[in-house]
Amino acid sequence: MDQHLLSIILLTPLAGLLVLLFIPSKSKNLIRVWANLAALAGFLVSLPLLQRFQNGVPGFQFEERANWIPTLGVHYHIGIDGISLLLVMLTTLMGCVAMLVSWSGIQDRTKEYYAMFLLLQTGMIGVFLSLDFFVFYIFWELVLVPMYFIIGIWGGPRKLYAAIKFFLYTLAGSVLMLLGILTLYFQHSQQFGFYTFEISELMKTAMPLNLQQWVFWAFFIGFAIKVPMFPFHTWLPDAHVEAPTAGSVILAAVLLKMGTYGFLRFSLPLLPKASMDQNIVRILAVLSIVGIIYGALVCLMQKDWKKLVAYSSVSHLGFCTLGIFSMNPNGIAGSVIQQVNHGISTGMLFMVIGVIYERRHTREISEYGGLAHVMPRFAIIFAIAMLSSAGLPLLNGFVGEFTILQGAFEANWAWAAFAVTGVILGAAYLLWLYQRTMLGQVTNGKNLTIPDMNFREVAMFVPLIAWAVWIGIYPKPYFDILRQPVQEIVERVRPGYFNGNQPALARNTATPAAAQAGGAR
């Protein structure tokens, strides 16, 4: 079973989808139960990965490889390392939770809804598993269509605008990325005389710096729009606000990670020279920092609860990209952990909004106030979600942000100094949000009669809270899982980083340019 474990994980949602198509669309409860079971099965089959994954083994594990389109050199090649392991686990768990979230919220066209979600699930898992660029691209695009429908059919008042904006933005980015992929593919074939899309092969391609930079920017546009990094983030608030709750949860928790994952899996290892180019790193770090601060500032002035959380994603993802472009083990490991954290905490925040929206059908912050008196259970869960997002020590957010800041500091202390303001602002807007909605007296009469969360609603938060606490209190297993893949990436981008005799600090505090020079020596 081991050698096909990943295929099973990949295809379980698809199998669920096939069966789902045969359930008559009138029996809505059966559809719900089945879709939830399928997602749960998807999560359960991914659990053996945790047990069998071996830390510290170089390269990929559970690899599967078969010819698919020999004419083009495309292989069905999947496998995972520590980074993709965490993201796959995040995906399967969030998929499961998202199904549960939709239970009562989706009454209309239930069958299509769950079908889209299962398709989306396969697409997302495929993105994290692919080791062949062509296959990766197919899954990457496959994700767009179901998400378009999820936003466009079941979304809020401006759903169509948000859906097509999401689609156009991401597609424009990904077709440019495709050009980058094809350039790389062509260069490789020129040097080695055969065509292949396999990443391990493409990594051998030697390209002049100039061309690497072009390809890097092509990749960058594709990934940065997905993340989204600062100037490309405008699709995100619309998509998040209009999407149904589960759509927002998946969008925030998993879809955005596809971008950061792309940087880690493709941009850095395939284009090491360009990734270490002083100007590029500087631009990206600055964009990340602008994203962190800008996102946080915009949050402070939001009147819409959901939009606030949406913009907080821009800020948090800024930390993730900053960590990546610190180009040192701490930064990258912190970034991956922060990606998982963001999935958990922002996922929870969106679920919190979903819970209250189903009851009151408004997201205006001013409509609420003093909810803690009416909904104590809700208040506790929201508090945990909020604090984990704000980076309170002993919860997950702290671990990620701290490590990223450490990495950023090693790379350039000024970056860390600016980024730290994002942490402060983050605490500010989240606590203020909590204060405005939950604390004080109940000011709006309509809020007096809201029922508290029921068992299902509490149940869907439990695994996420448990995970948040685990990462917050005992993050060591995560760093262990990440050590090897992160080392490989750093080694690839900055050869000789780990076996220099000088203490690491002496080189790391220098600017990237100096570090590059050090690596070249």
Place this chain on the structure above:
Amino acid sequence: MIDSFYSANDHFTIIPAVMLALFGCAILIFDFVLFPDPRQRKWLLIFVVLAEGFTGFGLFRQQAFIASSGPLDGFHGTVMVDGFSVFFNWIFLVAALIVSVVSYRYLENAGEHHGEYYSLILFAQCGMYFLATGTDLVTLFVGLELMALSFYVMVGFLRSEKRSNEAAMKYLLLGAFSSGFLAYGFSVLYGIAHSTRLTEVAAAVASRGLWDPVVYLALITTSVGLLFKVAAAPFHMWAPDAYEGAPTTVTAYLSVASKAASFAFLLRLFYGQMAPFAGLREVWGPILAVVAVVTMTVGNLAAINQSNVKRLLAYSSISHAGYMLLGLVAGNERGITGIAVYVMVYTFMNLGAFLVLVALRRQKIIGDEMDDISGLMKKSPGYAVLMLIFLLSLAGIPPTAGFLGKYYIFLSLIEARQYTLAVIATLYAAVAIYYYFRIVKSMFVSELREKAPMATSFGMRVALTVSGVMTLAIGIYPEPFLRLAQTSLLR
């Protein structure tokens, strides 16, 4: 003596066309005798199927022959059976077959079910056969006219509809005009070479030097005629009107088979050893690049605001012609394979999209406005999902077939280091998504407005299934299809 006029070899090279012509005539004759009642005329399909069966058999034998002993020319070098011709002829065959199979219900609903429709389809296909196979200016021109004349009639087939008449008239006038250009160009070429055979013309043109004004004149006039036929800007004006006015089945045939044939024609003259203009790449390369970009621009931007689905697809097909032209601009082997792949996938996806519109035509309902298709998912989910697949494929989203067409074109541009063109082409792919998804939005999100059921028929179901399955199959497991497309380079 007779051997030198009509040898077994010659026979072998044109047998599919002979079959098409014979069955076309047979339909004209038997239509009167056997089926006086319009309701029985669908049995004429048997003739079409038989004709295509024989044609297919002929093509199959040609294919087997080429695979073992290489290309074969006949009639003293006026026709040439090679991988290229056989590949394109398979496409014409598929298009003709699918279109005829879905036509009877449509024509019955429109009240214009006549036997000659089927013979016109076969005659047009016969013309296309010579466009793909001919290696002689006169043969090519006669093939083109045979195809075009059949289409002029078919476009105006709905005699009682103003729109159809207008479309036919426009198409005829502009078509005749462009044929004039083409004939003029051919006459200049004949003047240069004193021969109509492509090989000799090519040799004469090559000996003339690059900027010879006479060659230049021939190039320009011929290109104008050809660009008109493939509906490239700025010679695309006829296409939206003709597409919109023609019976939808004819639109499907016109947009797929006629376009494929015109591209075969174009490639015969612009690429390969016997192509007269292949050596003038430096001259026409940049011009063609501009034409391709303008074509994509016009097609994509004009499609955005269309409220008529048929017209929208017409503009989209203009933009697809732009993509295919880019393959020729790149001019490398991958670009030409790319055109072949593009034409192949385009056949299935574009036919499929038009077939859904064909099924929307009911007795009293024209059914090609955006409103007619709205809420289709509630009414007939099967059609809606198939249409979604076709539209995704037209937009080039993997894992549908359309992605492969775009893939080849993009890659060929990168190989030719035409990065700017590649970026423009990719960005237009994002623009295209916008208008294709207006249809998707209409089908899946908008309310149902027109409750009358779709005009389905057995033929329609078969044709749609085939197009849908092929669109997905080529996308998911393209290996055999890509190999087939590569055979088109054999010549």
